[in-house]
Amino acid sequence: MPLPQALESRIQALKETLTSERACGEVFFSVAALGDNETDVAALDARARELGFNILGERWRPLSRAEAEALLGRMLHLDLAYDSECMEPERARELAARFCDLFGPEGRFFSNAEATAHSGSGWGWNPLTGATFDIGVGACGAGLVGLVGVMDED
Incomplete structure (x- = not known):
């Protein structure tokens, strides 16, 4: 089913902003x-399949909205391999x-990451892609399903 034009425009603008403003690695968005x-x-596996990624099934880890925002903000702000800054932290949190x-107030959030914060020993995750590092946040709600994340190489 097609999305309303105003919503489609809002989604496309966010995709373009995310993919153009993160200065390292690659952003994926669907x-x-x-x-x-x-x-x-x-639904999340269908988005992964659409992007040519691995299917995770029951390995999607549920997150609260706060955890999803924090994880996505961190992924946009810092490179997964070396913690190099890819975007200003305030802008990353806003995006x-x-x-x-x-996904509305009742949105449900998920990730392939095993934790929502980077530990001193690195990230743990179920790979979505063939990249050295990838972390994604999936969401369902308000009649939508989405997947956004980053792929980085060392």
Whole structure:
């Protein structure tokens, strides 16, 4: 089902901003209508498949909205390999909130990351891509399903 034009424009503008403003690695982004009777996991796996990524099934880890915003903000701000700055932290937090806002107050959030914060020993995750590092945040709500994240190399 096609999305309303105003919403489609808002989504496209966010995608263009995310992919152009993060100064390192590669940003991936997909938002579409959530299918009738489609489970969150099936919907997220469909977005991953659309992007040519691995299917995670039950390995998607549920997050609170606060955890999703913090994780996405951190991924946009710092490179996954070396913690090099890729975007100003305030801008990264703003864009993370804009992504999460798409899914409404009842949005449900997920990630392939095993933790929402980088530990001194690095990230743990279920790989979505063939990149050396990738972390994604998935979301379902307000009739939408989305997947956004970053791929970085060392």
